[in-house]
Amino acid sequence: MxxxxxxxGADESNDDTLRIYxxxxxxxxxxxxxxxARPEPGSAGKFYIETYGCQMNQNDSEVVAAVLQADGFAHTxxxxxxxxxxxxxxxxxxxxxxxxxxxxxxxRGLKRRxxxxxxxxxxxxxxxxxxxxxxxxxxxxLVVGPDGYRSLPALVRQAAGGAKAxxxxxxxxxxxxxxxxxxxxxxxxxxxxxxxxxxxxxxSYCVVPYTRGVERSRDTETILAEVRDLFERGYREVTLxxxxxNSYRYGEVNFARLLARVAEVSPLxxxxxxxxxPKDLSDELIETIAAWPNICRAIHLxxxxxxxxxxxxxxxxxxxxxxLGRIEAIRRRLPECSISTDLIAGFCTETxxxxxxxxxxxxEVGYEFAYMFKYSERPGTKAQRTxxxxxxxxxxxxxLTEIINLQNELSLAANRRDVGRHFEVLIEGTSKRSADExxxxxxxxxxxxxxxxxxxxxxYVHVLITxxxxxxxxxxxxx
Numbered sequence: 001m002x003x004x005x006x007x008x009g010a011d012e013s014n015d016d017t018l019r020i021y022x023x024x025x026x027x028x029x030x031x032x033x034x035x036x037a038r039p040e041p042g043s044a045g046k047f048y049i050e051t052y053g054c055q056m057n058q059n060d061s062e063v064v065a066a067v068l069q070a071d072g073f074a075h076t077x078x079x080x081x082x083x084x085x086x087x088x089x090x091x092x093x094x095x096x097x098x099x100x101x102x103x104x105x106x107x108r109g110l111k112r113r114x115x116x117x118x119x120x121x122x123x124x125x126x127x128x129x130x131x132x133x134x135x136x137x138x139x140x141x142l143v144v145g146p147d148g149y150r151s152l153p154a155l156v157r158q159a160a161g162g163a164k165a166x167x168x169x170x171x172x173x174x175x176x177x178x179x180x181x182x183x184x185x186x187x188x189x190x191x192x193x194x195x196x197x198x199x200x201x202x203x204s205y206c207v208v209p210y211t212r213g214v215e216r217s218r219d220t221e222t223i224l225a226e227v228r229d230l231f232e233r234g235y236r237e238v239t240l241x242x243x244x245x246n247s248y249r250y251g252e253v254n255f256a257r258l259l260a261r262v263a264e265v266s267p268l269x270x271x272x273x274x275x276x277x278p279k280d281l282s283d284e285l286i287e288t289i290a291a292w293p294n295i296c297r298a299i300h301l302x303x304x305x306x307x308x309x310x311x312x313x314x315x316x317x318x319x320x321x322x323x324l325g326r327i328e329a330i331r332r333r334l335p336e337c338s339i340s341t342d343l344i345a346g347f348c349t350e351t352x353x354x355x356x357x358x359x360x361x362x363x364e365v366g367y368e369f370a371y372m373f374k375y376s377e378r379p380g381t382k383a384q385r386t387x388x389x390x391x392x393x394x395x396x397x398x399x400l401t402e403i404i405n406l407q408n409e410l411s412l413a414a415n416r417r418d419v420g421r422h423f424e425v426l427i428e429g430t431s432k433r434s435a436d437e438x439x440x441x442x443x444x445x446x447x448x449x450x451x452x453x454x455x456x457x458x459x460y461v462h463v464l465i466t467x468x469x470x471x472x473x474x475x476x477x478x479x
Contacts, residue, residue, distance in 0.1 A: 039072030044153070045083035046076040049184065052099060053090025055274060056241050057123060059192040061088045062181030064122065064149050069182055071153035079110075084118045084156055089125030091211050094376040097125055104139050111139060118159050120144060122152075124211035128380070130168045146197070146212050147171040170213035177222040180229065187429045189457045190237040191230050195223050195258065199243035201277060203304075204315040204382040205347060205375065208243055215243070217250045220258060227265050236426055236458050237270040238262065245273045246280035256288040263292040268460075270426060270443070272296045275342075278303070279317045281326050286333050297334055298445035301326065302342035306361030307354035310347055315382065320361065327365050338414070338444035340369040345403055346396030347375045348387040355399050362406055368414045368444070370407045374400050408470050415446070415468035422478065423448065427459045442473070450475040 047068050051061045064086065065075050076082055087103060090096040100121070111117050120142040121133055127145035134143055141159040144152060148167030155165035175197055183191060199208045200215040227238055240262065242248060248255040255273075263271050271294060278301055289295045301323075305311055308319040330337055343358060362370075374396040377389045423442040431437035431449050438452045440461070449472055450463055463475035 044068075044072035044156075046074050046081050047084040047086060048076050048079050048082035049086045049088060050103070051088045052096055053088070053092065053124070055192050055239065056194065056243070057088050057090055058184075059181060059194045059241055060123060060146060060149070062184055062192075063176050063179055063194075064088070064152060065182035065184055066179050067149050067152055068156075073153070073156075075182065075184065082117070084120065086120045086122050089121055089123040091124035091128045091207050091378070093373060094378070097129075100125055104137060108139050118142065118156060120152075120156075120159070120165075122146075122149070124207070127168050127170070127211040128207065130166065134164050134166060141165065143168060145170065147174045149176070150174075172214055172216060175216060175218040177218045180226065187457055188234060189426065189428050190239070191235050192241050193223060193226055193230070193238050194218065194241045195245060196242040196248050200247075201244060201317070202315060202382070204313065204387070205344065205378065207378040207381055210380050212243065215247065217248045220250045220253045220261070223258065224261060224265070227262050227269070231266055231269050234458055236268060236460075237272065239272040239274060241274060244275065244277045244280065246276050246282070246285065254284075256282065256285045259285070259295060260288050260292060263295050267294050270294055270296055272298065272445070274300050276301050278323050278326050281329075283329060286329055289337075290333050296443045296445065297337040298340070298443065299330060299334075299337055300340045300342075301330075303358075303361060303365075304342060304344050305347065305350075305354065306358035307350075308357075310350060310354050310357075313349065313383075313387070314344075314347060320357065324361075324364065336444070338368040338446065339365060340371075340445070341365070341367050342371045342373075343403055344373055344375050345400040346391040348383055348389055348391070350375075350391050350399075355402075359402065359406055362403070362410060366410055366414065367407065368446070369411060370403075372400060372403050372407060412468070412470035415470065415473055418446070418465045418473055419468055421465055423463055423465065423473075423475070425450070425461050425463045425475065427455045427457055427461060429457050446473055447471070448473045448475045450477055453477065 049061045049064060051057050069075065079085065087100060089100050107119050111119065118141045119139050121140055122144040123146055126133065126143045130143050133140045142155050142165035144155060145168035147170050151167045155167060158165040196215065196217040198213040198215040202209055230238060246255050248258055259271065259273065276299060281301065303323055304314055304316060306320055311319060327339065330339065377384050425440040425442055425448045427438050427440040429439060431439045436452050437449050438455050439447055439449050441447055448463055455461055462478040464478055465473050465475050467474040
């Protein structure tokens, strides 16, 4: 067991120093597996991936698929056909981890019926719970953290030989910059493009810096090459991903300049991004969005709380007043922009007054959409180490219910304002509720249902909004 401090030389007594535990096992390199020519697809077996968590995890699964396919593995969408099952995990919230433990219990029976099947845990949960997974969970054959995906082919072979295979080493450089992700289970219209990895913000409730490491930005030219390739292959929307995209910087290129260069690829390519940190939402970025019509008028700006006292405890590095100032700047320059957010109910010491401040913030901003959660304590975070998770579970649930109910009202009100308006909709596929309808999204990231007619995924359609629910707009084509 090796203990590394990745705090950039910070004082060891600093609570925010990033401490990373690396569980290493001896691994022999199979030199016979090194090839000069690309192996035949499927020659090494078939792999199946289940992905849990955020868009970044979805993009990571596509990177994993590219790495494995380059080494002769073939992807399968059928669990029954798989030789290797990989579960790409999320550690942000406890309920996400509980789902994984439940899934592993199901795989125990599958492995009894198919003794040669290999099961791997990859991603954030692998990084956080490596020792438990390797030492106690007999179902798991390999454990690979977010920065170890290049080693997967060798680790699969090691596990196939009967040894536990582990790579949870966090990197200060790894961005998978030159790997072209294999797009899995996507519609051929929209794609995620990772522009950076890791996070330096150290929000007190968040485990991400401990599972994904320090922040590092990807080479600008590799991002642009990936976007151009996607556009040439028929994709019409890309979402630039990062734990905090606003802080992207590669050489002289900051996020605003990168966003403009991506938008420049084609006026027919929509550009989105996620997620923004309020403290880094600059006027330059807002001006860049305003200057390019194909940069979508939708900004996800996590607030987490409407109380400045809570924001300080969360180490969010802004106040309620600062946040509302950024909202005002968006509204002033981008009046058509939709704003969505993240909210946490029941963080440590949250009072009824703090909760009321969150509700009032929601009303003042009028969010179109929100991701809403109860606080769940994550081991190793500053909140877990220095604060008491003292809000009763019943109180958390009641407050979250209030937040959800209010957001449903706000979403419905926002959608009703769109009835009678015209929007350009990018068609993504057939509606789940009817084969005679298609769905797409507006620049504001709102889902629109409209008659199928002759529209195909990737088409732009001008639509009149005729009706709505709190989640969906209903439209009629204008041409």
